[in-house]
Amino acid sequence: MxxxxxxxxxxxxxxxxxxxxxxxxxxxxxxxxxxxxxxxxxxxxxxxxxxxxxxxxxxxxxxxxxxxxxxxxxxxxxxxxxxxxxxxxxxxxxxxxxxxxxxxxxxxxxxxxxxxxxxxxxxxxxxxxxxxxxxxxxxxxxxxxxxxxxxxxxxxxxxxxxxxxxxxxxxxxxxxxxxxxxxxxxxxxxxxxxxxxxxxxxxxxxIATLIGATTPLQFADGTVVIQDILDGMMPQMISLGLTGLMYWLIKKNVNTGWLLVIAIVGGIALSAAGILA
Amino acid sequence: MNTFISAVLVGLVGVFCMWDSRLLGRLNFEQPLVGATLVGLLLGDVPTGLAVGAAVELVSMGLVQVGAAVPPDMVLGGIVAAAFACLTDASAETAMTIAIPVAVLGQLLGIVFRSIIAALTHVADSAIDNGKFKTAYRMHICAGSGLYAVMYFLPIFLAVFVGTDLVQAIVNMVPEWLSTGLNVSTKIMTAYGLALLLTMMIKKGMTPFLFIGFLLAAYLNLSVIAVALIGVCLAVVFMGFKFNGSHAAAGVDSDYDPLEDDED
Incomplete structure (x- = not known):
């Protein structure tokens, strides 16, 4: 050409x-x-x-x-x-x-x-x-x-x-x-x-520095803090998991508009449920 | 001066300061000292503008915006505080306290607008598919700059024209679950953007490098610049394995990759 x-x-x-x-x-x-x-x-x-x-x-x-x-x-x-x-x-x-x-x-x-x-x-x-x-x-x-x-x-x-x-x-x-x-x-x-x-x-x-997603989950009156346990295994694990999940959904050819809706509604829902912060 | 005109003028100072970082590469007009001084200039009280600007600037010094985090908006606060100090003879400290709900409203709008623009990115994507190239880049230069202008103009105008009580009422109307929830949404959106980038970059056998980068930053708290420099060194080392010798027999072995795994 x-x-x-x-x-x-x-x-x-x-x-x-x-x-x-x-x-x-x-x-x-x-x-x-x-x-x-x-x-x-x-x-x-x-x-x-x-x-x-x-x-x-x-x-x-x-x-x-x-x-x-x-x-x-x-x-x-x-x-x-x-x-x-x-x-x-x-x-x-x-x-x-x-x-x-x-x-x-x-x-x-x-x-x-x-x-x-x-x-x-x-x-x-x-x-x-x-x-x-x-x-x-x-x-x-x-x-x-x-x-x-x-x-x-x-x-x-x-x-x-x-x-x-x-x-x-x-x-x-x-x-x-x-x-x-x-x-x-x-x-x-x-x-x-x-x-x-x-x-x-x-x-x-x-992925490890820009996203910064954490979980506020706690059990047994705050003696078991999930985020601390996760940090002990691998810091920024949730951020990595979220990226992996989105990557998998893109590979599954989920419509891009839906992915954005999933991100926004999912974020609000997970936050309200006390799972993500 | 008519309150309406003052409110518009102060709002336009806000738009100018916001556009400094949007359209002028952050020349630093978007700083409390400059914004407050401009407000003083337009409202005819430069010394007050300077004093408020210097006070707010001191508070904001050291706050460097990093990544996707939204810091307390000192520029917006400084502009509104300067307007109140000029219009009502409040002291710099009082004016700053009054300005806080306005800065909060500005930040909430910021989260919503930056999410809206993420949706506009998809509009631009499909515009490109349809061959409407102008529409695609207008999402950036027109829609983007426009939304950012509204983000500053609206809270400033409302605060100066109607009063901070209204702004406070608006802020109170937004339930906390929504604003904290949107904050989580922005993190998932960032993950989505990075995942999209990865779909273009990941090639067979290269995935481990993604994890090496992640692990270096996650466990050792290295910055992205450090990770990139280590990447250059690693790449040079691996290049030795990949390219050495096999070139005598180019074409025979050129697809050889020491890291190749049999995924797919």
């Missing part, structure tokens, strides 16, 4: 990643967190790659690509610009050479990067910059100076702008540079293997 990519300057592309990574949280939700935000960031690239919706082949490829980027995603907006740029370069390589490029590698790379990049991003922006900026800002504001909030905003905005811009640029350009080197040979296969492992292990880590 020869895709005639419209020529768009690098700066235009980078500025699209820039603004759209900032807007990545606009539909943050409990189920897949920033999934639609990531898709929104990919839309210009995907629309350029598959411009002709009357061609059934292109339409199918476009639907598949849109679906691909609706997967669970969560990462600091500023560092997400890097992932957006990289994923866009991968989509472009895939559209050029759909025979030899495994599209699963795109989500594998995204999932591998989101853990480390949000760890770095959150501790830098929320843990460091914010504390410095508002530590100074509050001091000045207490003395009644309007410079307090103004200074705090300046300290916050400058690094944010710089990091987002260069992260997007490096992700996009670096992606193309390395991907062309990876084509041919088994390097791509090796990269896929590494990303597959790192991605799966990250999701395992997220």
């Amino acid at each position: 020869a895709t005639a990519t419209k020529d768009v300057s690098l700066n235009k592309k980078v500025s699209q990643f820039f603004w759209r990574s900032w807007a990545i949280q606009a539909s943050w939700n409990y189920e897949r967190q920033m999934n639609m935000g990531f898709l929104y960031g990919m839309v210009p690239t995907l629309d350029r790659l598959y411009p002709d919706e009357s061609d059934p082949k292109q339409l199918a490829a476009k639907k598949e690509a849109y679906h691909r980027h609706m997967a669970f995603y969560n990462c600091t907006p500023q560092t997400s610009a890097f992932v957006l740029g990289l994923a866009a370069s991968m989509e472009e390589e895939y559209a050029k050479d759909p025979e030899n490029f495994d599209p699963d590698s795109i989500n594998a790379v995204k999932t591998s990067l989101m853990g480390p990049l949000s760890g770095i991003g959150d501790s830098f922006f929320q843990g460091t910059i914010r504390v410095i900026a508002f530590g100074l800002g509050v001091q000045l504001a207490q003395q009644g100076s309007i410079m307090g909030p103004i200074l705090a905003m300046l300290i916050s905005i400058v690094p944010s702008v710089l990091i987002t811009w260069f992260a997007a640029k490096i992700g996009y350009q670096g992606g193309h540079e390395y991907l062309s080197k990876l084509q041919g040979g088994d390097l791509m296969e090796k990269l896929m293997y590494v990303c597959g492992i790192v991605g799966l292990m990250s999701v395992g880590g997220m």
